[in-house]
Amino acid sequence: MQHLVHLHHLLYVAAGSSPVTTIHVQWIGALTYGLAAIGPGIGIGLIFGSTIQSIARQPEAAGRVTGLMWIGFALTESLALIGIAVPFFIK
Amino acid sequence: MSYVLATSAAGGCHLFSGCGFPSPSINDFYFTPFFKVGSVGFGKPGLLMLLSTALVLLFFWFAFRSPKLVPRGIQNVGEMGILFVRDQILRPQLGKRGEKWLPFLVSLFFFIWINNIMGIIPILYFPAMSKYGYPVALAGMVWFIYIGLGIKHQGLVGYFKSLTIPSGSPTWILPLLIPIEFFSNVLVRPFTLSVRLFANMLAGHVLLLVFTLATWYLLTVSAGALHSAVGVASAAVSFIVTILVTALEVLVQALQAFIFTILTATYISGAYEAH
Numbered sequence: 301m302q303h304l305v306h307l308h309h310l311l312y313v314a315a316g317s318s319p320v321t322t323i324h325v326q327w328i329g330a331l332t333y334g335l336a337a338i339g340p341g342i343g344i345g346l347i348f349g350s351t352i353q354s355i356a357r358q359p360e361a362a363g364r365v366t367g368l369m370w371i372g373f374a375l376t377e378s379l380a381l382i383g384i385a386v387p388f389f390i391k
Numbered sequence: 392m393s394y395v396l397a398t399s400a401a402g403g404c405h406l407f408s409g410c411g412f413p414s415p416s417i418n419d420f421y422f423t424p425f426f427k428v429g430s431v432g433f434g435k436p437g438l439l440m441l442l443s444t445a446l447v448l449l450f451f452w453f454a455f456r457s458p459k460l461v462p463r464g465i466q467n468v469g470e471m472g473i474l475f476v477r478d479q480i481l482r483p484q485l486g487k488r489g490e491k492w493l494p495f496l497v498s499l500f501f502f503i504w505i506n507n508i509m510g511i512i513p514i515l516y517f518p519a520m521s522k523y524g525y526p527v528a529l530a531g532m533v534w535f536i537y538i539g540l541g542i543k544h545q546g547l548v549g550y551f552k553s554l555t556i557p558s559g560s561p562t563w564i565l566p567l568l569i570p571i572e573f574f575s576n577v578l579v580r581p582f583t584l585s586v587r588l589f590a591n592m593l594a595g596h597v598l599l600l601v602f603t604l605a606t607w608y609l610l611t612v613s614a615g616a617l618h619s620a621v622g623v624a625s626a627a628v629s630f631i632v633t634i635l636v637t638a639l640e641v642l643v644q645a646l647q648a649f650i651f652t653i654l655t656a657t658y659i660s661g662a663y664e665a666h
Contacts, residue, residue: 366483370484373650374654
């Protein structure tokens with residue numbers, strides 16, 4: 301029931317109505333991580349998509365292309381992972 | 392999970408008793424240790440870690456106890472595993488000169504994979520990698536290996552040059568580029584390597600918990616005759632989703648072990664030569 305009550309409050313906030321008491325920090329955190337995951341999500345999609353395209357065009361370059369793909373994937377996903385870790389550093 | 396079950400079952404908790412859905416929390420990742428040495432406890436995660444180490448060791452020991460030229464039985468399976476790591480991970484990243492890293496990469500891959508699989512094996516049901524300390528130890532080991540190897544092969548200055556200065560970058564951008572590349576290649580790499588594994592295992596375990604708890608919870612709701620049909624139907628849906636999530640977890644567990652190992656190979660290959 302506790303969770304439903306918080307959701308209720310959040311809906312009130314969204315509608316701009318009055319009976320607002322508290323918004324729990326966890327809700328903001330969850331929402332913000334959702335936002336933080338959009339960019340890396342698009343980026344990883346682009347990386348894998350263009351790897352598939354380039355291998356389809358030039359299959360003999362597959363080994364080199366996948367190597368670069370993993371480096372790009374690690375760099376891009378690091379943003380989403382930093383997004384997970386940041387709340388733990390904020391006191 | 393046992394904590395949630397115990398507290399909620401004791402109070403007869405269900406949808407209409409007012410205590411709500413016992414949603415899983417970070418508390419489900421803390422276990423009462425079996426015994427303590429000083430302030431260090433040894434609990435379920437440590438036990439699973441030892442178990443998976445023993446499993447990997449025993450499997451490869453049995454597979455290659457008396458290796459035959461024409462492999463039979465378990466030796467076939469062992470060779471398949473080793474060839475998978477060699478052809479999919481080691482050869483594309485490191486080439487022939489990296490062949491001496493095969494034992495390390497094979498043990499890394501199978502250790503992480505078996506550890507992750509513990510998350511869906513009945514009774515065990517816990518991926519030890521969802522405790523952050525374990526992936527940190529692995530990523531720390533990988534970090535020391537590739538930094539040490541890079542210094543050995545390219546020298547201290549040379550290796551940090553190849554880490555921080557991408558080839559072909561103009562001189563005027565270097566003051567901006569060097570700190571960013573240092574941050575991303577030296578400091579962030581071990582961090583993301585460990586957090587990727589940890590976060591995937593944690594999220595997968597929480598997903599499984601949500602749906603198994605929901606199945607149990609909706610069934611206890613249906614104990615009251617009034618809501619039984621709806622309750623059982625919802626529990627059935629939740630149970631099917633549990634099975635689907637388990638299938639997804641099988642994929643994620645293998646994929647995370649693969650990604651960890653292939654990134655290790657990539658970092659080691661960066662230590663051999665400048666990109």
